[in-house]
Amino acid sequence: MATTKLSRNASIDELYTAARGGNRRALGRLLTLVERGGRDAETIGELANPDAGAAHIVGITGAPGAGKSTLTGRLVVHLAGAGRRPAVLAVDPSSPLTGGAILGDRIRMSDTTEDLTVAPEVGDRTFIRSMATRGHSGGLALAVPLAVRLFDAMGYDPVIIETVGVGQVEVDVVAAADTAVVVMTPGMGDAVQANKAGLLEVADVFVVNKADRPGANDVRRDLDLMLDLSHLTGQDTTDGGDGYRPPIVMCSALEGTGEADVWAAVEAHLISLDERGQRLRRRHHRIRTEVRARMSQALANRIDEAMDSDVGRELVAHVTDGALSPTGASAKLLDALLGPQLEPGLDPRSEPRS
Amino acid sequence: MAGTDLPLRVVLAKLGLDGHDRGIKVVARILRDAGMEVIYLGLRQTTDSIVAAAEQEDADAIGLSMHNAGHMTLGPNMVKALRDAELEIPVIIGGIVPDDDVQPLLDAGIAAVLGPGASAEEVAQTVRDAVSAAV
Ligand SMILES: Nc1nc2c(ncn2[C@@H]2O[C@H](COP(=O)(O)OP(=O)(O)OP(=O)(O)O)[C@@H](O)[C@H]2O)c(=O)[nH]1
Ligand SMILES: [Mg+2]
Numbered sequence: 001m002a003t004t005k006l007s008r009n010a011s012i013d014e015l016y017t018a019a020r021g022g023n024r025r026a027l028g029r030l031l032t033l034v035e036r037g038g039r040d041a042e043t044i045g046e047l048a049n050p051d052a053g054a055a056h057i058v059g060i061t062g063a064p065g066a067g068k069s070t071l072t073g074r075l076v077v078h079l080a081g082a083g084r085r086p087a088v089l090a091v092d093p094s095s096p097l098t099g100g101a102i103l104g105d106r107i108r109m110s111d112t113t114e115d116l117t118v119a120p121e122v123g124d125r126t127f128i129r130s131m132a133t134r135g136h137s138g139g140l141a142l143a144v145p146l147a148v149r150l151f152d153a154m155g156y157d158p159v160i161i162e163t164v165g166v167g168q169v170e171v172d173v174v175a176a177a178d179t180a181v182v183v184m185t186p187g188m189g190d191a192v193q194a195n196k197a198g199l200l201e202v203a204d205v206f207v208v209n210k211a212d213r214p215g216a217n218d219v220r221r222d223l224d225l226m227l228d229l230s231h232l233t234g235q236d237t238t239d240g241g242d243g244y245r246p247p248i249v250m251c252s253a254l255e256g257t258g259e260a261d262v263w264a265a266v267e268a269h270l271i272s273l274d275e276r277g278q279r280l281r282r283r284h285h286r287i288r289t290e291v292r293a294r295m296s297q298a299l300a301n302r303i304d305e306a307m308d309s310d311v312g313r314e315l316v317a318h319v320t321d322g323a324l325s326p327t328g329a330s331a332k333l334l335d336a337l338l339g340p341q342l343e344p345g346l347d348p349r350s351e352p353r354s
Numbered sequence: 355m356a357g358t359d360l361p362l363r364v365v366l367a368k369l370g371l372d373g374h375d376r377g378i379k380v381v382a383r384i385l386r387d388a389g390m391e392v393i394y395l396g397l398r399q400t401t402d403s404i405v406a407a408a409e410q411e412d413a414d415a416i417g418l419s420m421h422n423a424g425h426m427t428l429g430p431n432m433v434k435a436l437r438d439a440e441l442e443i444p445v446i447i448g449g450i451v452p453d454d455d456v457q458p459l460l461d462a463g464i465a466a467v468l469g470p471g472a473s474a475e476e477v478a479q480t481v482r483d484a485v486s487a488a489v
């Protein structure tokens with residue numbers, strides 16, 4: 001099936017060109033380089049940037065076991081059947097002890113919908129990649145937006161990101177999507193849990209999955225009540241509080257009922273974003289989050305270098321001797337690193353341009 | 355700035371209709387505990403579905419669990435499907451394989467064969483060795 005011959009030590013440029021030409025193995029390798037980070041990842045980002053921007057980016061989150069992967073599998077088959085080219089980035093946690101991981105989303109996506117692995121007209125239009133969190137959540141904040149941009153640049157649309165809605169980074173990732181889908185299930189106070197995790201604020205579409213089970217209507221009612229409340233108290237800041245109310249869609253991913261409704265609600269949200277002039281605002285927010293994450297990473301690297309430098313070692317020694325306080329040492333190192341702190345009111349535009 | 359080293363990524367699957375998944379689940383945990391990332395495909399996979407997953411996941415190795423005596427055809431079929439897709443990914447077979455079949459499987463391009471008695475350390479080391487031999 002490979003369309004282009006690919007050498008083992010193909011350059012990033014060659015990989016990118018091959019991937020654009022439909023070589024899935026090349027795209028698989030590029031995604032690994034993106035995960036690895038560093039220079040290669042940056043190069044890939046630069047290549048993908050001009051080709052990206054068209055895809056609808058959809059985040060799917062919810063409690064562990066809510067049925068996110070099963071639903072994603074259904075959506076993918078539905079979308080591919082409708083002539084779309086969906087890509088999925090499935091993020092699963094790594095073991096904090098060993099750094100290893102069992103990435104099980106992929107099997108869940110396919111085990112109720114054989115079409116995904118058996119029907120070539122679905123498989124050929126679809127790309128699914130599993131990604132482990134690797135403990136360092138900072139890495140995730142860098143790798144996910146890059147991987148999404150790469151899928152986008154390859155013409156995949158929509159790009160679906162599945163994350164477990166537990167950590168802040170995971171929630172941020174989903175909140176930075178065009179459309180954030182929060183999956184709930186019948187069970188002990190799911191709506192309350194989601195509220196605590198900050199998921200209610202980020203949701204653009206609620207899915208009550210496992211609607212084949214008793215209690216699904218209770219979840220819908222609880223959610224409705226919470227949405228009423230946040231409306232009343234003015235806490236409904238979704239999309240700048242301009243009156244968008246997230247719909248609640250019932251579905252059973254297991255039985256394959258409701259995924260078309262879920263997708264219709266996701267599409268309706270995108271149209272609503274456009275109508276309210278909010279799509280650009282989302283994009284700004286997403287880019288801001290990414291630029292900030294990249295700066296944090298770059299600064300953290302420079303701080304590590306500074307700590308290991310002669311000056312860094314000397315300052316730490318002075319603190320150990322009692323000649324300097326930790327605060328003093330940190331201020332000196334920061335000065336060395338960044339120059340004296342920006343004065344308040346300093347107008348960056350008055351800086352000479354280079 | 356160079357990127358960080360990534361854990362090995364291993365696709366684990368069962369080919370064909372054989373329905374035992376106890377062994378493969380144990381292997382999944384062994385490899386995770388050895389610091390690897392396991393892309394678990396589970397039962398009833400085909401050579402095509404494994405190739406597709408290995409491509410998308412950029413797998414470093416593929417582990418096939420076999421308990422139904424189909425290894426002499428399925429193993430070489432897997433190797434051929436990977437070659438056809440121009441993927442040079444080592445295939446390791448685990449499960450019940452008679453001693454006499456081991457050498458023919460290795461001759462057919464299977465990287466290693468692990469019996470049911472293999473220790474956790476042996477399993478992990480066999481995967482690591484197969485990956486380094488393939489690079
Ligand atoms: N009854 C019922 N079970 C479902 C439904 N959807 C998913 N499940 C089951 O719920 C379990 C978890 O499904 P997944 O799709 O893996 O859930 P997930 O949210 O992706 O799980 P994590 O990624 O581990 O957080 C599986 O056993 C599914 O078969 C549904 O609509 N009804
Ligand atoms: Mg999942």
